[in-house]
Amino acid sequence: MPISRFYKLYLSPNRKYVKVLKNLLGFVPGNLSLYRLAFRHKSVAQNIKKGVKNSNERLEFLGDAVLGSVVAEVLFKMYPYEDEGFLTELRSKIVSRNNLNALARKLGFDKLIEFDSKIMQSGRQGSLLGDAFEALIGAVYLDKGYDFTKNFLVNYIIKSHIDIHTLEQTETNFKSKLIEWCQRHSKDISFDVVTNEEGESAKLFTVQAIIDSEVMGAGKEFSKKNAEKLAAERACTALGI
Amino acid sequence: MPISRFYKLYLSPNRKYVKVLKNLLGFVPGNLSLYRLAFRHKSVAQNIKKGVKNSNERLEFLGDAVLGSVVAEVLFKMYPYEDEGFLTELRSKIVSRNNLNALARKLGFDKLIEFDSKIMQSGRQGSLLGDAFEALIGAVYLDKGYDFTKNFLVNYIIKSHIDIHTLEQTETNFKSKLIEWCQRHSKDISFDVVTNEEGESAKLFTVQAIIDSEVMGAGKEFSKKNAEKLAAERACTALGI
Numbered sequence: 055m056p057i058s059r060f061y062k063l064y065l066s067p068n069r070k071y072v073k074v075l076k077n078l079l080g081f082v083p084g085n086l087s088l089y090r091l092a093f094r095h096k097s098v099a100q101n102i103k104k105g106v107k108n109s110n111e112r113l114e115f116l117g118d119a120v121l122g123s124v125v126a127e128v129l130f131k132m133y134p135y136e137d138e139g140f141l142t143e144l145r146s147k148i149v150s151r152n153n154l155n156a157l158a159r160k161l162g163f164d165k166l167i168e169f170d171s172k173i174m175q176s177g178r179q180g181s182l183l184g185d186a187f188e189a190l191i192g193a194v195y196l197d198k199g200y201d202f203t204k205n206f207l208v209n210y211i212i213k214s215h216i217d218i219h220t221l222e223q224t225e226t227n228f229k230s231k232l233i234e235w236c237q238r239h240s241k242d243i244s245f246d247v248v249t250n251e252e253g254e255s256a257k258l259f260t261v262q263a264i265i266d267s268e269v270m271g272a273g274k275e276f277s278k279k280n281a282e283k284l285a286a287e288r289a290c291t292a293l294g295i
Numbered sequence: 296m297p298i299s300r301f302y303k304l305y306l307s308p309n310r311k312y313v314k315v316l317k318n319l320l321g322f323v324p325g326n327l328s329l330y331r332l333a334f335r336h337k338s339v340a341q342n343i344k345k346g347v348k349n350s351n352e353r354l355e356f357l358g359d360a361v362l363g364s365v366v367a368e369v370l371f372k373m374y375p376y377e378d379e380g381f382l383t384e385l386r387s388k389i390v391s392r393n394n395l396n397a398l399a400r401k402l403g404f405d406k407l408i409e410f411d412s413k414i415m416q417s418g419r420q421g422s423l424l425g426d427a428f429e430a431l432i433g434a435v436y437l438d439k440g441y442d443f444t445k446n447f448l449v450n451y452i453i454k455s456h457i458d459i460h461t462l463e464q465t466e467t468n469f470k471s472k473l474i475e476w477c478q479r480h481s482k483d484i485s486f487d488v489v490t491n492e493e494g495e496s497a498k499l500f501t502v503q504a505i506i507d508s509e510v511m512g513a514g515k516e517f518s519k520k521n522a523e524k525l526a527a528e529r530a531c532t533a534l535g536i
Contacts, residue, residue: 112382119364125360126356126361130356130433137348141353195368269510271533272511292533
């Protein structure tokens with residue numbers, strides 16, 4: 055065991071935190087402050103300069119990008135005969151907030167993240183877990199570099215915790231996602247078929263997704279069902295769901 | 296000079312192509328077939344298996360992700376006191392199709408890309424250049440790894456060809472972008488203020504971006520101008536502009 059590793063694990067004043075991280079991640083972290091930052095939600099962050107807070111949001115930006123790149127390569131090599139549309143869709147399922155939240159919960163991040171407990175009571179926790187997961191990837195990247203982060207993600211996270219083939223089969227249902235969101239936020243939702251424009255094929259359907267009387271997305275397709283799907287997908291995008 | 300490099304540049308049957316690439320990229324490429332693939336537009340691609348074409352689109356998917364990650368790190372380190380919203384916006388300007396098309400033209404990609412000349416006559420060339428730029432990043436990544444690609448991008452591309460500080464100042468104007476797009480595609484566009492809902496603050500404005508009688512995006516803000524901007528941005532997203 056190299057002396058620095060021995061020091062970190064057994065002698066350093068931070069040895070408890072180092073052990074917690076080692077158990078979580080499977081490796082001994084270098085720069086601890088990066089990992090502390092990754093687990094600091096904005097609800098407990100403090101201003102450090104010019105209105106910038108020491109929350110995990112900047113690391114999340116970086117980690118999101120590194121994660122996207124690693125997953126892109128994994129899928130690129132795993133599916134040599136699928137086109138970029140397939141790869142893009144499958145990646146977005148893997149890195150979806152739902153999936154990352156569940157993953158972070160499974161890994162026990164809830165015990166590590168610092169946050170103001172009020173946000174839990176108010177139900178505003180949102181994607182606190184998934185965001186921290188991405189921030190952690192940002193921290194690992196800055197601490198250890200790309201190849202290390204890739205190996206960590208592939209061998210420690212993806213192989214053990216993500217079932218890519220199952221995700222491949224599940225279709226993202228934007229309509230039910232949108233309806234669920236509206237129920238949770240007590241909003242009215244309807245899908246209205248709009249009359250065709252003059253000169254337009256009678257076979258085309260235009261559907262608007264209307265939330266609290268506001269058109270949030272519209273889709274035009276050759277079946278009512280597909281037009282609804284498209285309208286729902288666009289409304290999800292517009293609402294950032 | 297290592298012998299493999301000497302062979303590639305002076306003896307190999309592909310030495311001409313190797314020299315072209317070396318002049319373009321500043322380094323001697325390893326796996327030439329990756330670079331040929333990066334420069335092959337779908338208009339000249341052939342089916343290789345199960346309906347998959349040997350076009351640059353899969354490499355573009357990979358390169359887009361690697362580029363996003365490298366640019367994220369550059370900005371993360373360049374702007375230590377800006378928040379993730381700032382970083383996200385600035386990155387999207389840097390990797391915008393407009394910017395990448397211009398960059399690829401400047402680098403002389405138009406002489407290297409294989410494509411069916413019919414698509415130029417019909418004006419359907421779209422983002423052929425920018426797409427090939429991303430595909431090239433994918434090729435460099437597979438050929439040489441992440442750190443090499445990052446150095447190449449930072450030292451050969453970003454430092455010489457991208458003026459980040461100028462991009463930082465330019466505001467993306469979604470409204471004029473949308474209007475331009477409608478003019479180019481002969482579509483009517485209007486921004487309509489929708490009457491407030493009952494019980495809603497009189498200070499709120501809801502604006503819909505309506506294209507050929509179809510609502511393509513809506514925004515609600517405390518000024519009419521900002522509501523228009525948001526509606527335009529959402530319509531751009533919905534239309535994939």
